[in-house]
Amino acid sequence: MKNIYLDNAATTAVRPEVISAMLQVLQEDYGNPSSTHSFGRTTKNLIELSRKSIAKNLNCLAQEIVFTSCGTEANNFILRSCVRDLHVERIITSKIEHHAVLHTVEVLQREYSFSVDYVSILPDGTIDYSHLETLLEENKKTLVSLMHVNNETGTILDLEKVAKLCKNHNAYFHTDMVQSIGKVKIDLETIPIDFLVASAHKFHGPKGIGFAFIRKTIALQPLLLGGEQEKGLRAGTESVHNIVGMTTAFTMALEQLETEKNYVLELKNYLVQQIEKYFPDSLFVGNPKDTFYTLLNVILPFDVSKTSMLLFQLDMHGVAVSRGSACQSGSVKPSHVLEAFITEPYLKQPNLRISLSHYNTKEDIDYLLTTLQKI
Ligand code: PLP
Numbered sequence: 001m002k003n004i005y006l007d008n009a010a011t012t013a014v015r016p017e018v019i020s021a022m023l024q025v026l027q028e029d030y031g032n033p034s035s036t037h038s039f040g041r042t043t044k045n046l047i048e049l050s051r052k053s054i055a056k057n058l059n060c061l062a063q064e065i066v067f068t069s070c071g072t073e074a075n076n077f078i079l080r081s082c083v084r085d086l087h088v089e090r091i092i093t094s095k096i097e098h099h100a101v102l103h104t105v106e107v108l109q110r111e112y113s114f115s116v117d118y119v120s121i122l123p124d125g126t127i128d129y130s131h132l133e134t135l136l137e138e139n140k141k142t143l144v145s146l147m148h149v150n151n152e153t154g155t156i157l158d159l160e161k162v163a164k165l166c167k168n169h170n171a172y173f174h175t176d177m178v179q180s181i182g183k184v185k186i187d188l189e190t191i192p193i194d195f196l197v198a199s200a201h202k203f204h205g206p207k208g209i210g211f212a213f214i215r216k217t218i219a220l221q222p223l224l225l226g227g228e229q230e231k232g233l234r235a236g237t238e239s240v241h242n243i244v245g246m247t248t249a250f251t252m253a254l255e256q257l258e259t260e261k262n263y264v265l266e267l268k269n270y271l272v273q274q275i276e277k278y279f280p281d282s283l284f285v286g287n288p289k290d291t292f293y294t295l296l297n298v299i300l301p302f303d304v305s306k307t308s309m310l311l312f313q314l315d316m317h318g319v320a321v322s323r324g325s326a327c328q329s330g331s332v333k334p335s336h337v338l339e340a341f342i343t344e345p346y347l348k349q350p351n352l353r354i355s356l357s358h359y360n361t362k363e364d365i366d367y368l369l370t371t372l373q374k375i
Contacts, residue, residue: 002318004364008202009151009179009295009355010322014249015204021248022206025241033238034227043240050247057254058196058213060188066212066233067243071178071199072100073223074212077234078174078195079104081220082143083112088172090115092135093145094127095340096153101145101176102336119146121341125155125286133165142171149179152337152353153285154295156180160191167192172218178202178210182253183261183294194218200242204357205249209242260358265293267356267365272296274369283346285338299342299351300372307350310375317371322353 005013025046031039033047048062055062068074079101082088091105095118105116117135120128127146136142144166148157159175166173174195177186181196182203188196195218199210214220214233226235253260272288281301288296302310311323323335334347354368 002367004319004367006354006356006360006364006368007320007322008357008360009353011201011207012204012357013359014201014206014245015252017252018205018245018249022241022245025244029240033240034229043238046240047238047243050243053247054211054250057250058186058188059190060213061216063231064188064213064216066214066230067238068210068212068234069208069236069239071176071197071202071210074197074199074210075100075176076104077223078197078212078214078220079143079145080108080223082172082174082195083108083114085221086143086172086218087141088114088143089140090117090138090142091145092117092119092132092142092171094119094121096121096125096150096155096337097145097147098151098176098178099336101147105145115140123341124290125150125153125337125341126290127157127162129158129161129165132162136165136169136171142169143174144171145174145176147176147179148184149177149292149295150337151179151295152335153297154179154291155286156290156292159186159193163192166194179295180292182250183257183292185254185257188213200246200249203249203253206242206245209239209246211246256358261293263358264356264360267360267362268293268296270362271354271356271365271368274365278369278373285342285351294356296354296356297351298354299346299349302350302375304345304348304350306375307348310350310352313375314368314371317374319368319371321368322355323351 029043031043033040033044051062051065055065093105109116120131122128146157148159163173172194175193176197178199181198194215196213201207222233224235229235229238275282275298279301283299285297314321
C-alpha cells in the first residue's frame with residue numbers, strides 16, 4: 001500500500017541536513033550551556049550563533065529572539081505577559097485563531113480584567129479590515145492578536161497593513177506565524193510587528209522547539225520561572241540540539257524559498273485543477289488563488305453520511321490528510337474556524353484540508369484523487 005503524506009500543516013518531515021546537524025550536537029556537544037567550563041561555553045556559543053542567524057534572516061536583533069519549547073508556549077508567554085505585565089485593557093483577536101491563542105485568551109479573561117473584541121470574518125475567510133479599524137478607534141490600551149496564515153483554510157492576513165494600523169492606533173500587534181514562517185520572506189525592520197511566534201516542526205525542523213520575537217522596546221516577563229536562561233525570559237536548560245536543528249531548517253527553508261515555493265504552488269494549482277475535473281461541484285474554502293500556497297481546504301460534494309468516515313477511509317488507503325472538523329465518538333463537530341464564516345448545509349458536508357510540501361509530487365495528488373473516487 002502507498003503512504004502519501006498530505007498533512008504538512010499538521011507537521012512536516014525533517015530535512016536530512018537538519019537531522020545531521022542535530023546528531024552532531026547530541027553526540028558531541030552535550031555540555032550544559034549555563035556551565036562556565038569549555039563544554040558549556042561550546043553549547044552556549046551554538047545557541048548564540050543560532051539566535052544571530054535567525055535574527056539576521058528576519059532583519060531584527062538577536063536579543064529580540066527568545067527560544068521556547070513550541071509555538072503554543074510562545075503564544076501563551078506573549079499573551080499572558082501582555083495582560084499581566086503590560087496591563088492591556090483589551091485584546092482584539094478573531095474566532096479563526098488557533099486554540100493556542102483562543103483558549104489562552106479565554107483563560108486569561110477569567111483571571112484578569114480586560115475586554116475581548118473579535119474582528120468579523122468575511123465570507124471568504126479573511127479578516128474584515130474595516131471592522132478592525134473601527135474597533136481600533138476606541139481609545140483603550142490594546143493588543144491585536146491575529147495570525148498570519150490560517151492553519152485550516154490558508155487565508156492570509158496582510159501583515160503590513162495590520163501592523164501599520166496597530167501602530168497608528170498605538171496598539172501592540174502579535175502575530176502567530178506558525179504556518180508561514182520559513183515559507184515567506186519577512187523584514188521586521190520595515191514591518192512594525194511587536195510580537196511574532198514560530199514553530200520549527202512546521203518548516204521541516206524538529207518538534208519541541210520554537211521561538212518568539214519580542215521587539216526590544218517592550219519588556220515582557222517570563223511564563224516559566226527558574227534559571228536565568230534566555231536572559232531570564234524563559235527558564236529551563238536550553239534544548240541545544242533542537243535549537244541548532246531549527247536554525248538549520250530555517251536557513252535552508254529561506255535559501256530554497258523561491259524554488260520550493262514555485263514547485264509547491266504548481267502542485268497546488270494541479271490539485272485544484274484535478275478537483276475541479278473530478279468533483280466539479282466542490283466548494284473551495286477561500287479562493288485558492290488567494291490562499292497560502294501550501295494549503296487547500298475543500299468541501300466535497302459527497303453525502304453528509306460520508307463525513308465521519310472520510311478521513312478514516314483515506315487513511316485505510318494510505319493517504320494522510322486532515323479535516324477542519326474534530327470527530328468525537330462518531331459525531332462530527334464542525335471546526336471552530338469554518339463555523340466562523342461557513343453556513344449550513346456546507347458546514348456538515350465532508351471537507352478536507354490538504355497541505356503540501358516540496359516532498360510531495362503530482363503522483364501523490366493523482367493517488368488522492370483516485371482514492372476519493374473510490375470512496
Ligand atoms: N499556531 C498555529 C497556527 C498552528 O498551526 C499550530 C500548530 O498546529 C500552533 C500554533 C501550535 O504550534 P506548536 O505545535 O509548536 O505548539
